[in-house]
Amino acid sequence: xxxxxxxxxxxxxxxxxxxxxxxxxxxxxxxxxxxxxxxxxxxxxxxxxxxxxxxxxxxxxxxxxxxxxxxxxxxxxxxxxxxxxxxxxxxxxxxxxxxxxxxxxxxxxxxxxxxxxxxxxxxxxxxxxxxxxxxxxxxxxxxxxxxxxxxxxxxxxxxxxxxxxxxxxxxxxxxxxxxxxxxxxxxxxxxxxxxxxxxxxxxxxxxxxxxxxxxxxxxxxxxxxxxxxxxxxxxxxxxxxxxxxxxxxxxxxxxxxxxxxxxxxxxxxxxxxx
Amino acid sequence: xxxxxxxxxxxxxxxxxxxxxxxxxxxxxxxxxxxxxxxxxxxxxxxxxxxxxxxxxxxxxxxxxxxxxxxxxxxxxxxxxxxxxxxxxxxxxxxxxxxxxxxxxxxxxxxxxxxxxxxxxxxxxxxxxxxxxxxxxxxxxxxxxxxxxxxxxxxxxxxxxxxxxxxxxxxxxxxxxxxxxxxxxxxxxxxxxxxxxxxxxxxxxxxxxxxxxxxxxxxxxxxxxxxxxxxxxxxxxxxxxxxxxxxxxxxxxxxxxxxxxxxxxxxxxxxxxxxxxxxxxxxxxxxxxxxxxxxxxxxxxxxxxxxxxxxxxxxxxxxxxxxxxxxxxxxxxxxxxxxxxxxxxxxxxxxxxxxxxxxxxxxxxxxxxxxx
Numbered sequence: 001x002x003x004x005x006x007x008x009x010x011x012x013x014x015x016x017x018x019x020x021x022x023x024x025x026x027x028x029x030x031x032x033x034x035x036x037x038x039x040x041x042x043x044x045x046x047x048x049x050x051x052x053x054x055x056x057x058x059x060x061x062x063x064x065x066x067x068x069x070x071x072x073x074x075x076x077x078x079x080x081x082x083x084x085x086x087x088x089x090x091x092x093x094x095x096x097x098x099x100x101x102x103x104x105x106x107x108x109x110x111x112x113x114x115x116x117x118x119x120x121x122x123x124x125x126x127x128x129x130x131x132x133x134x135x136x137x138x139x140x141x142x143x144x145x146x147x148x149x150x151x152x153x154x155x156x157x158x159x160x161x162x163x164x165x166x167x168x169x170x171x172x173x174x175x176x177x178x179x180x181x182x183x184x185x186x187x188x189x190x191x192x193x194x195x196x197x198x199x200x201x202x203x204x205x206x207x208x209x210x211x212x213x214x215x216x217x218x219x220x221x222x223x224x225x226x227x228x229x230x231x232x233x234x235x236x237x238x239x240x241x242x243x244x245x246x247x248x249x250x251x252x253x254x255x256x257x258x259x260x261x262x263x264x265x266x267x268x269x270x271x272x273x274x
Numbered sequence: 275x276x277x278x279x280x281x282x283x284x285x286x287x288x289x290x291x292x293x294x295x296x297x298x299x300x301x302x303x304x305x306x307x308x309x310x311x312x313x314x315x316x317x318x319x320x321x322x323x324x325x326x327x328x329x330x331x332x333x334x335x336x337x338x339x340x341x342x343x344x345x346x347x348x349x350x351x352x353x354x355x356x357x358x359x360x361x362x363x364x365x366x367x368x369x370x371x372x373x374x375x376x377x378x379x380x381x382x383x384x385x386x387x388x389x390x391x392x393x394x395x396x397x398x399x400x401x402x403x404x405x406x407x408x409x410x411x412x413x414x415x416x417x418x419x420x421x422x423x424x425x426x427x428x429x430x431x432x433x434x435x436x437x438x439x440x441x442x443x444x445x446x447x448x449x450x451x452x453x454x455x456x457x458x459x460x461x462x463x464x465x466x467x468x469x470x471x472x473x474x475x476x477x478x479x480x481x482x483x484x485x486x487x488x489x490x491x492x493x494x495x496x497x498x499x500x501x502x503x504x505x506x507x508x509x510x511x512x513x514x515x516x517x518x519x520x521x522x523x524x525x526x527x528x529x530x531x532x533x534x535x536x537x538x539x540x541x542x543x544x545x546x547x548x549x550x551x552x553x554x555x556x557x558x559x560x561x562x563x564x565x566x567x568x569x570x571x572x573x574x575x576x577x578x579x580x581x582x583x584x585x586x587x588x589x590x591x592x593x594x595x596x597x598x599x600x601x602x603x604x605x606x607x608x609x610x611x612x613x614x615x616x617x618x619x620x621x622x623x624x625x626x627x628x629x630x631x632x633x634x635x636x637x638x639x640x641x642x643x644x645x646x
Binding site: 188197198199202203204205206207209210212215222232235236239240274 | 353357358360390474475476477520521569570571572574575587589590591593643645646
């Protein structure tokens with residue numbers, strides 16, 4: 001890296017930091033749920049000598065910086081030392097944690113995959129996570145040992161695309177499940193879907209059965225044109241449910257599509273099926 | 275609504291009247307010609323109903339003549355009128371159907387789930403509508419009637435949920451098969467929440483249906499007095515066997531109840547809850563499901579009894595398709611031919627001989643559009 005390039009990178013980092021500060025301090029309206037509930041805070045212990053105490057992002061670990069009073073700022077060197085020390089303490093607390101000091105070694109080839117069920121029973125579907133997820137959610141240790149095992153594997157690497165961890169995948173799977181769960185809620189709630197006669201989707205389609213999303217698009221004789229799943233969802237909302245059809249981007253429609261597709265995981269796509 | 279939604283049975287009787295009217299004006303030769311045509315049409319349509327006017331049935335009626343018939347209306351799931359009048363129109367249509375039967379059925383079975391959420395307004399509305407049924411009504415309870423007040427109002431309106439009676443040599447037992455183990459106290463649920471959970475077919479929080487030990491003991495005592503050669507017909511809201519657990523197409527103590535019925539030679543169970551054409555036989559017991567007037571349920575993804583011929587997939591664009599009512603013809607043998615009067619479709623009869631022969635004889639017309 002030339003000196004000039006380093007300058008550019010440095011300037012870029014400064015700018016993005018400034019941008020972050022601007023974003024963090026701008027008085028953007030917060031969602032209502034956030035305004036009313038108190039977010040958890042990391043209360044660091046107070047130093048007897050009035051020294052600065054720095055808290056770590058885990059919400060537990062802290063460090064008193066000798067020679068720097070509360071209110072004073074650290075030099076770059078001091079800050080680097082403090083962060084390194086904090087990190088070391090954290091690693092001692094979490095020996096199996098997945099901490100990547102260098103570019104991640106990636107995922108080994110020929111990874112064993114769980115055998116896929118052909119047509120698993122409905123109602124028990126979960127989004128793909130790319131691997132086994134441990135019970136009890138994601139912790140700092142998730143996947144740490146695996147990563148260490150794969151260090152030094154001869155594998156194509158060095159680009160960010162596809163460079164994600166099992167933890168990432170677990171987080172994404174959880175987000176997907178949340179989306180599907182929201183669809184489940186709307187599907188089972190006549191008022192949420194905008195119905196006027198207390199008829200909800202599940203009353204005719206328990207577990208989203210007989211919604212056969214795998215058959216769309218198909219020519220819907222009764223509509224006289226080719227229909228997508230969402231056209232049929234809206235048809236049901238308008239007619240049996242007696243509500244107003246939802247706009248294409250309506251989060252309820254999107255969530256219901258997610259729920260319906262999730263219930264048919266493993267079913268062969270057969271668009272056009274009568 | 276006018277004539278737009280005439281049921282198959284209504285059309286059937288209109289055609290019959292026209293047919294006999296026409297007969298009066300025929301000489302012998304023309305009569306034979308008409309009879310032949312009628313037989314051909316009937317054969318072509320796959321229509322074979324024992325009380326049908328078509329002459330083709332005369333020969334067939336030998337030996338399977340019903341000793342009596344009763345009709346049913348089931349699973350009406352009423353809301354109060356100001357909220358939803360569609361299901362009210364459906365029950366009225368079914369009442370018209372059974373009142374239009376000629377000859378009149380000996381009685382009409384109501385198969386449970388009169389109300390949608392067990393509300394007083396729903397149950398009272400249903401009771402009022404059923405008063406206009408001409409034949410006597412035998413009531414059965416469903417889970418939608420029960421779990422708001424644990425059957426208090428239902429009992430006030432209709433009496434005990436389990437009872438037995440004898441009719442023309444057949445012993446009838448009516449069960450309350452929708453009892454559930456307490457899932458609400460620990461969760462501190464209100465009666466309304468409890469009802470809402472039970473009303474959700476795919477809501478896994480609720481327990482499984484059961485007849486329960488107390489009622490089985492009552493049934494045992496009741497059946498002890500009955501000769502083992504007497505035909506027995508049992509009414510239960512849930513199927514008295516294990517079809518699909520997640521949707522309570524299921525009775526948890528079905529095996530125990532079946533054991534009580536085992537000593538009898540001829541037993542038929544008529545059940546509601548599944549809203550679909552559903553047939554089964556387990557040893558000496560034949561099972562028939564009932565149609566709902568409110569909406570059809572899809573077939574469950576697994577566990578469908580082998581003897582069931584599925585009804586064609588209902589048309590989502592037709593309000594009454596896949597819904598209906600029906601009639602049971604109790605044969606001399608004491609077994610039952612079950613007529614599914616599917617609105618806006620040809621009626622389908624599932625015969626006792628079909629179930630008794632393990633599907634070898636008298637198969638009902640096969641499915642053209644099976645479920646996905």
